[in-house]
Amino acid sequence: MTNVREKGSALYQMxxxxxxxxxxxxxLIESFLVTDExxxxxxxxxxxxxxxxxxxxxxxxxxxAKSKLEYMKWGWLDxxxxxxxxxxxxxxxxxxxxxxIRYLRAIKSIKVLLNSLHASKFETLSLCVFLxxxxxxxxxxxxxxxxxxxxxxxxxxxxxxxxxxxxxLLNAKSSIDxxxxxxxxxxxxxxxxxxxxxxxxxxxxLVAWLVMQRKPRENSxxxxxxx
Numbered sequence: 001m002t003n004v005r006e007k008g009s010a011l012y013q014m015x016x017x018x019x020x021x022x023x024x025x026x027x028l029i030e031s032f033l034v035t036d037e038x039x040x041x042x043x044x045x046x047x048x049x050x051x052x053x054x055x056x057x058x059x060x061x062x063x064x065a066k067s068k069l070e071y072m073k074w075g076w077l078d079x080x081x082x083x084x085x086x087x088x089x090x091x092x093x094x095x096x097x098x099x100x101i102r103y104l105r106a107i108k109s110i111k112v113l114l115n116s117l118h119a120s121k122f123e124t125l126s127l128c129v130f131l132x133x134x135x136x137x138x139x140x141x142x143x144x145x146x147x148x149x150x151x152x153x154x155x156x157x158x159x160x161x162x163x164x165x166x167x168x169l170l171n172a173k174s175s176i177d178x179x180x181x182x183x184x185x186x187x188x189x190x191x192x193x194x195x196x197x198x199x200x201x202x203x204x205x206l207v208a209w210l211v212m213q214r215k216p217r218e219n220s221x222x223x224x225x226x227x
Contacts, residue, residue, distance in 0.1 A: 014127050016057065019050050020081075020106035038149075041158035042141050048084045055082035129201045133169070136194045140187040141165040147181040155179070169195040
């Protein structure tokens with residue numbers, strides 16, 4: 001691992017670290033705390049998205065590695081951790097193996113992070129926004145499913161809960177089934193506020209990018225005028 005550097009800034013490594021810790025926590029919660037199959041399904045869908053991200057990370061690092069063999073000394077952890085923890089892939093003891101490998105991946109991410117941590121204020125802000133949006137989306141989908149089904153709400157499946165959370169995050173109120181429970185209404189308000197935060201963040205990033213694009217043009221015009 002000492003001769004192998006991974007792609008990505010400190011922010012990217014922190015995102016990997018967070019996702020690695022998340023999947024470990026989600027697996028433990030699913031295994032020991034959650035008994036409802038639909039809520040388990042929500043966790044598994046999110047787990048699948050995280051695993052796709054892990055797989056993309058592995059492909060980028062593998063294809064860009066100078067020595068494929070050297071990279072695979074640790075890279076196989078990336079590949080194995082990309083296996084989603086869903087029932088068709090839980091053959092025999094492979095589920096436990098995947099959980100252990102994911103734990104090792106978290107340790108690996110910490111090592112990489114400590115070697116490359118030089119995050120700027122922009123990177124720190126981006127990480128905070130990502131964490132808030134990801135956690136709010138996941139928890140709200142599970143909460144709405146837990147409290148709405150007993151009230152005859154149309155939000156009764158994992159797919160419906162995830163879609164409801166996504167639309168609320170976008171503040172697309174005309175397309176959303178309204179929550180009936182107090183907990184559901186609270187989750188709705190929280191998602192709306194986080195959606196506004198995300199919109200404001202993306203808007204500010206766009207403005208900052210436009211300003212950065214304009215500065216070189218102004219400098220070049222000043223140089224031309226002086227000539």
